[in-house]
Amino acid sequence: MPRTITIFDTTLRDGEQAPGCSMNLGEKIEVARQLATLGVDVIEAGFAIASPGDFISVREIARSVRGPIIASLSRALEKDIDQAWEAIRDSERPRIHTFIATSPIHMEHKLKMSPEQVVEQTRAMVRYARNLCADVEFSAEDASRSDPAFLCRVFQVAIEEGATTINVPDTVGYSVPDEFAALVRAVREGVPDIDKARISVHCHDDLGLAVANSLAAIKAGAEQVECTVNGLGERAGNAALEEIVMALKTRAESFDAVCSVRTTELHRTSRLVSTVTGVKVQPNKAIVGGNAFAHEAGIHQHGMLANKATYEIMTPESIGLPHNEMVLGKHSGRHAFEERLESLGLKVDEADMAGIFAAFKELADKKKVVSDRDIEALALGRTRASTKHYALDRFVINAGTNLSSTSVVRLAKLGGSLSEHVAVGDGPIDASFKAIDKIVGRSIVLSDFSLGSVTEGKDAQGEALVRISVDGEHFNGRGLSTDVVEASIQAYIAAINSMVSETGVRDAARNAP
Numbered sequence: 001m002p003r004t005i006t007i008f009d010t011t012l013r014d015g016e017q018a019p020g021c022s023m024n025l026g027e028k029i030e031v032a033r034q035l036a037t038l039g040v041d042v043i044e045a046g047f048a049i050a051s052p053g054d055f056i057s058v059r060e061i062a063r064s065v066r067g068p069i070i071a072s073l074s075r076a077l078e079k080d081i082d083q084a085w086e087a088i089r090d091s092e093r094p095r096i097h098t099f100i101a102t103s104p105i106h107m108e109h110k111l112k113m114s115p116e117q118v119v120e121q122t123r124a125m126v127r128y129a130r131n132l133c134a135d136v137e138f139s140a141e142d143a144s145r146s147d148p149a150f151l152c153r154v155f156q157v158a159i160e161e162g163a164t165t166i167n168v169p170d171t172v173g174y175s176v177p178d179e180f181a182a183l184v185r186a187v188r189e190g191v192p193d194i195d196k197a198r199i200s201v202h203c204h205d206d207l208g209l210a211v212a213n214s215l216a217a218i219k220a221g222a223e224q225v226e227c228t229v230n231g232l233g234e235r236a237g238n239a240a241l242e243e244i245v246m247a248l249k250t251r252a253e254s255f256d257a258v259c260s261v262r263t264t265e266l267h268r269t270s271r272l273v274s275t276v277t278g279v280k281v282q283p284n285k286a287i288v289g290g291n292a293f294a295h296e297a298g299i300h301q302h303g304m305l306a307n308k309a310t311y312e313i314m315t316p317e318s319i320g321l322p323h324n325e326m327v328l329g330k331h332s333g334r335h336a337f338e339e340r341l342e343s344l345g346l347k348v349d350e351a352d353m354a355g356i357f358a359a360f361k362e363l364a365d366k367k368k369v370v371s372d373r374d375i376e377a378l379a380l381g382r383t384r385a386s387t388k389h390y391a392l393d394r395f396v397i398n399a400g401t402n403l404s405s406t407s408v409v410r411l412a413k414l415g416g417s418l419s420e421h422v423a424v425g426d427g428p429i430d431a432s433f434k435a436i437d438k439i440v441g442r443s444i445v446l447s448d449f450s451l452g453s454v455t456e457g458k459d460a461q462g463e464a465l466v467r468i469s470v471d472g473e474h475f476n477g478r479g480l481s482t483d484v485v486e487a488s489i490q491a492y493i494a495a496i497n498s499m500v501s502e503t504g505v506r507d508a509a510r511n512a513p
Contacts (some may be wrong), residue, residue: 003257005248008042008200009035009241011273012061013073015232018279022474024498025057027276030311032061033227035068037347038265040241042069044097044226048087049080055087062091066349069135071095076125085132096129099167100140102146102154104149115150123157129164138203139167145177148183150272152190159191165198165224166191168212173206173236177216184220200224203239210239215247218257229273230281230429241318242266242287250314263328268346274363275380278465278476280450284317287319328375330364337375344372346379366482367459374461377480389414389500390440390493397428397485407431409489412437429488437490440496445469449483464491470500475499 012028012035015021028045031349035043045061046054070091072246074080076098088094100111100122107113111181113121122138129136138158140151155166168187168506170180184201188194201217201224203210214225231240245261252258270288274281279294283290293316334357341348348356359378364370391412399405410420421438425431429449437444448467453460462484477495481487 002252002255003223005218005222005257005259006198006200007039007241007245007259007261008044008071008202008224008226009040009068009228010044010202010226010238011035011232011241012057012095013044013046013227014226014234014238015228015230015273016277017163017234018232020139020370021232021277021279022476023276023503024475025053025060027498027502028057029061030063031273031276032065034265034269036065037262038269039262040068041260042071042224044071045088046072047074049083058084058087059090062088062094066092069093070093071097071137074129076100076121078125079129080123081129081132088133093135094133095135095136095137095138095165096133097167098125098129099141099169100125102151103142103143104147105145106142118280119157122154123161124161126158126161134317135166137165137167137168137200138162138163139200141169141386142171143168144170144180144183146173147390148186148190151161151183151186154381155187155191155197156193159197163197165200165253166194167200167202167224167226168217168222168467169202169226170204170210171202173204173210175203175213176207176209177212180213181216181220184214184222186215188221198223199402200226202226203404204233205236205238208236210237211243211247214239214244215255218255220247221403230279230285231268232273232277232279240286242270246287246314246319249318266319267321271380276476276479278467278478280465293321327361328364328370330361332364332370339373340372341379344376344379346376348379363482369456370467371376373455377461377463387414387497387504389497391434392486392489392493393418394484395432395435397432397487399428399431405431407435409435409439411436411493428485432485432489433492436492436496442470442496442499444491444496446488447474448487451488454480462487464488466491467493468492470499473499473502475502 032043032390046058048055048058058072070088072084072088074084083095100118107118116408126138140154143151199222200362201214202220203213227241227244228238229241231237241341248255248257248259281289296341337357337360356378393410393412396408404424406424407428408422409432410418412418419439421435423431427436447469450465452463454463461480464487468475475495475498477491479487479490
């Protein structure tokens with residue numbers, strides 16, 4: 001009988017800690033709901049004490065998302081644990097995830113604690129957390145650079161005090177697979193009460209080995225893997241959820257282990273996370289990259305025509321990749337449109353449907369053919385996640401060779417008032433952004449900007465991704481239009497809306513009960 005591996009997703013915590021990957025409250029809830037649909041076992045919703053915004057997002061996810069365990073990270077400190085518990089206590093399945101470093105370098109230079117002090121802090125804080133919550137996970141930060149005997153001692157103390165999961169992190173991505181597997185085996189054999197807790201691993205990708213180390217750990221007996229969608233995370237990122245899941249599925253005979261993830265939701269989940277974070281997936285990324293199922297070489301194409309198994313070890317359908325091309329157009333009705341969304345695995349709330357269908361009809365007037373990829377982009381691009389404090393009413397640009405670009409932009413503010421400004425810039429997009437800055441009245445830094453096409457052809461939708469910085473904080477926005485200038489303006493406005501919404505969240509958190 002294959003073992004069942006617990007999939008612990010930390011996209012909303014560790015993934016969001018990657019530079020520029022911040023999400024607003026609505027986006028976090030949307031991602032959490034999709035993770036529940038995907039079938040992950042645990043969602044680490046955030047680090048509750050990190051900021052008022054983090055606390056309120058963890059709390060709202062705990063209150064609104066059903067199915068998975070909802071966890072909050074906390075240092076092994078009473079104030080952190082209290083904040084984590086307050087954030088997750090309304091979840092139907094709460095978990096406190098507390099940690100302390102155990103490597104010599106961390107204990108000496110970061111914690112400035114002796115090994116004995118770390119042991120006693122572990123004992124006291126796991127006991128404290130266990131008195132609040134029945135499900136407690138304990139992590140030994142930088143476990144892969146810790147003394148194995150000391151690590152086992154700390155884990156034994158954590159289990160004695162009620163930890164139900166003990167986590168072995170490769171915090172700085174230092175380990176290699178055989179070494180990491182040996183560490184997991186050492187924990188299994190060296191912790192007397194290990195049968196009373198689940199062994200988890202959390203691997204970073206600094207040497208490009210996070211997935212390999214995680215899979216080696218599973219073979220060595222690990223029962224939970226911690227990972228992120230698209231491998232997002234600090235520095236080089238975390239182990240990629242989609243790669244671990246598909247390795248277990250595709251090479252089942254090698255691992256004798258299964259998981260509960262619905263693989264047909266992987267593509268949609270990847271696209272959603274990419275959309276809300278503004279971080280594109282590299283084309284050659286395993287499983288969910290744009291080229292993962294593309295075959296250009298003649299010899300490959302010949303083999304594929306003869307038998308797909310010659311060059312595909314998994315099918316596009318197995319990860320939910322849209323493959324039925326179109327055909328919808330301006331005469332298509334709402335029923336047909338809704339059926340297409342359903343066939344693509346795109347779940348849209350009724351409150352959003354009217355707006356998405358209207359956007360589809362508008363696009364159909366501009367394009368002869370609306371493809372599945374166009375529809376997917378429209379559905380994923382809905383802006384329900386943040387309030388429209390500003391909306392584009394109209395813009396006019398004047399640009400050309402040997403001519404300074406000017407842009408006149410008029411925005412509708414929340415409440416219905418209109419505000420218009422003109423600006424000169426280095427090209428129509430720069431001029432438009434400067435005009436919007438005047439309307440908003442804030443000092444906004446454009447920290448990243450990219451343009452791409454959703455489909456092929458001159459009439460393809462342009463997808464703009466924008467990252468702005470305001471007072472040292474980053475916010476993302478996405479815009480979609482057959483006009484790349486309009487797409488860019490929409491993306492910039494979306495990022496500003498996210499910024500204004502987050503300010504409101506922080507104000508609400510200060511007054512929260």
